[in-house]
Amino acid sequence: MKIIRIGIFFLILLNLCNSCESKKKGGGSYALSSIAVAKTEEMFEKPGRIQLDELFDDFIYHFTFDPKLQGQHILFPLPYNNLNSLSKIEKKDWQLDSLYTEEIFFSLIFDREDDMELPKDTSLTSVQMEWISPESHTIKKYCFKRIKRIWYLEAINVFAYEEGKGENFIDFFSRFSNDSLFQQKRIKRPLTFVTNDPDDDFSIIKTTLSLNQWVAFKPELPTNKISNIDYEQQNNNNSNKKIVALKGIGNGFSNTLYFQRKEGKWQLDSLYTEEIFFSLIFDREDDMELPKDTSLTSVQMEWISPESHTIKKYCFKRIKRIWYLEAINVFAYEEGKGENFIDFFSRFSNDSLFQQKRIKRPLTFVTNDPDDDFSIIKTTLSLNQWVAFKPELPTNKISNIDYGQQNNNNSNKKIVALKGIGNGFSNTLYFQRKEGKWELYKFEDISN
Numbered sequence: 001m002k003i004i005r006i007g008i009f010f011l012i013l014l015n016l017c018n019s020c021e022s023k024k025k026g027g028g029s030y031a032l033s034s035i036a037v038a039k040t041e042e043m044f045e046k047p048g049r050i051q052l053d054e055l056f057d058d059f060i061y062h063f064t065f066d067p068k069l070q071g072q073h074i075l076f077p078l079p080y081n082n083l084n085s086l087s088k089i090e091k092k093d094w095q096l097d098s099l100y101t102e103e104i105f106f107s108l109i110f111d112r113e114d115d116m117e118l119p120k121d122t123s124l125t126s127v128q129m130e131w132i133s134p135e136s137h138t139i140k141k142y143c144f145k146r147i148k149r150i151w152y153l154e155a156i157n158v159f160a161y162e163e164g165k166g167e168n169f170i171d172f173f174s175r176f177s178n179d180s181l182f183q184q185k186r187i188k189r190p191l192t193f194v195t196n197d198p199d200d201d202f203s204i205i206k207t208t209l210s211l212n213q214w215v216a217f218k219p220e221l222p223t224n225k226i227s228n229i230d231y232e233q234q235n236n237n238n239s240n241k242k243i244v245a246l247k248g249i250g251n252g253f254s255n256t257l258y259f260q261r262k263e264g265k266w267q268l269d270s271l272y273t274e275e276i277f278f279s280l281i282f283d284r285e286d287d288m289e290l291p292k293d294t295s296l297t298s299v300q301m302e303w304i305s306p307e308s309h310t311i312k313k314y315c316f317k318r319i320k321r322i323w324y325l326e327a328i329n330v331f332a333y334e335e336g337k338g339e340n341f342i343d344f345f346s347r348f349s350n351d352s353l354f355q356q357k358r359i360k361r362p363l364t365f366v367t368n369d370p371d372d373d374f375s376i377i378k379t380t381l382s383l384n385q386w387v388a389f390k391p392e393l394p395t396n397k398i399s400n401i402d403y404g405q406q407n408n409n410n411s412n413k414k415i416v417a418l419k420g421i422g423n424g425f426s427n428t429l430y431f432q433r434k435e436g437k438w439e440l441y442k443f444e445d446i447s448n
Contacts, residue, residue, distance in 0.1 A: 056127045056144070056231070057119055059151045060099070061447075065368070067096045079155040083138070089156075099129060099142070105220065106227040110243040115233035127151075128230040134174035137161060141230075164237025166264040170226065173244065173259075176268070177221035184211055192258075192270035193217065204274065219246055219255035219273065242266075248392070248425075277392065277425050278399040280417040287405035288417065299323075300402040306346035309333060313402075337410050338436040342398065345416065345431075348440070349393035356383060364430075364442040365389070376446065391418055391427040391445065414438070420447070 063070050077088035100106040110116055118124070129142040143155040161170065176183050190208035195217075209217060228235075240261040247254055256272040282288055290296070301314040315327040333342065348355050362380035369375040381389060400407075412433040419426055430442035 055120065055122060056124060056146075056151060060129070060144075063151075063153075064097075064099045070096060073151060074153045078153065081155070081157045081159070083158055083160070097142075100227050103227070105246050105248045106229075107222060108245040108247065109226075109228045109235060110245070111234040111236055111239045111241060113243065115231075116243070116245065118231035118233050119229070121231070124231060126232065130228040130230060132161070132170055132226040132228060134170055134226065162237055166238075166261065167266055168237070169242050169259070169261075169266060172266040173242075174222075174226065176266075178223055186265070186267045187211065187214060188267050188269050191268065194270065194272040196274050209271070214271075217271070217273070219257075219271075221246075277418050277420045278401070279394060280419065281398075281400045281407060282415040282417070283406040283408055283411040283413060285415065287403075288415065290403035290405050291401070293403070296403060298404070302400040302402060304333065304342055304398040304400060306342055306398065334409050338433065339438055340409070341414050341431070341433075341438060344438040345398065345414075346394075348438075350395055358437070358439045359383065359386060360439050360441040363440065366442070366444040366446075368446055381443065386443070389445070390443075391425075391429075393418075 059073075063073055071091065071094065074091075074094065076091040076094070078094070080087050080089050108116075108119075125146040127144045129144070131140040133139070137160050138158055139161050141157045141159070142153060143157065144151050145154045146152075172186075176186055190210060191214055192206065193209045193213075194204055194206045196204055242259045244257045244259070245254070246256070254274055257268055258270040258272070259266050260269045261267075280288075280291075297318040299316045299318075301316065303312045304310075305312070309332055310330055311333050313329045313331070314325060315329065316323050317326045318324075344358075348358055362382060363386055364378065365381045365385075366376055366378050369377045414431045416429045416431070417426075418428070426445070426447050428444040428446075429440055430444070431438050432441050433439075
């Protein structure tokens with residue numbers, strides 16, 4: 001079964017084109033940045049002030065990386081309850097707590113699908129970030145409270161979690177994540193699987209997986225402690241349904257596992273996986289402001305297939321301030337002179353050895369300043385550091401949104417902006433062609 005998703009991309013289009021018309025409210029950004037690098041002397045002030053307190057996720061990104069801001073957003077002396085042993089942490093004794101940002105993903109646990117929209121709720125006044133330890137049967141809970149629109153950490157509590165009736169979900173999920181034989185016994189056969197449709201750019205498909213296919217498609221699962229963010233969603237130990245959303249930290253992936261309890265035993269009922277970023281291609285930095293141009297009347301959304309050398313273009317037109325899809329065109333793209341950028345970028349994204357040969361050394365790196373919320377830093381990365389920090393890249397087709405920007409096949413500069421869909425993921429790759437060969441010379445990560 002196919003579920004058409006043109007509407008999702010149409011909303012992206014409207015959001016990008018109208019971002020100057022209304023206040024940005026945020027998109028439930030799950031992606032916490034994965035960057036902590038040495039500061040150089042070159043620093044650039046960000047224009048404008050970041051709205052830290054509109055969404056909790058926007059606030060917590062800065063809280064986890066900025067020691068100064070973290071200290072300002074803790075109510076000292078901070079109450080600390082460790083299994084009913086009460087104490088208080090003074091400001092002078094506090095050290096930066098990076099929470100989940102040293103991981104490559106974190107998890108969210110829900111009973112109901114409706115609650116999965118709660119991270120986007122700007123009216124929240126209380127949120128708890130949790131580390132659940134199945135081994136000790138304890139939860140370490142960081143309690144945040146919003147006071148006069150500003151978020152503060154008001155307490156840390158460690159306590160034993162309740163068992164509930166029947167098989168406890170946390171104990172089950174921990175074993176499911178770590179014991180492959182147990183995992184195979186607790187998967188519904190066949191397993192419902194929902195993912196991006198490789199044959200239709202703006203659709204998803206619903207199919208099933210055999211046990212062997214599950215082994216190939218299964219996502220990375222937590223192997224030790226289990227994280228959760230409590231946005232006041234329902235999480236009842238006696239519920240017979242659980243949803244575990246796995247969200248990448250600065251890498252653009254999203255997987256959701258749906259579990260149900262039957263006859264007292266939990267099993268995986270379905271898996272939903274998708275890419276949650278898209279790319280934009282430019283020749284010039286000035287053109288990167290075009291998505292904010294409210295006077296645009298024509299925009300094309302493209303899926304570029306390097307394998308077949310074709311572009312599938314969805315042509316949108318604005319008539320009396322309303323956007324309409326007016327045509328879909330598929331055509332072969334031109335090669336241009338020298339090494340074709342699309343063919344190069346496809347190989348760069350998929351071939352790690354080729355990728356390493358086509359990176360300027362050292363690589364210029366621009367990112368958020370972990371010591372100053374409103375600044376960025378410019379430094380360099382070695383090849384090994386690039387491997388650690390590189391973003392998720394498109395592995396099959398390449399997306400683009402044509403706002404009328406210059407995209408000349410004979411240009412010797414290309415900019416690829418990778419933008420997350422509702423997760424704050426934002427990376428920009430700068431390429432240049434020298435002596436007929438493309439290379440990456442600058443990488444920018446300003447995820448929020």
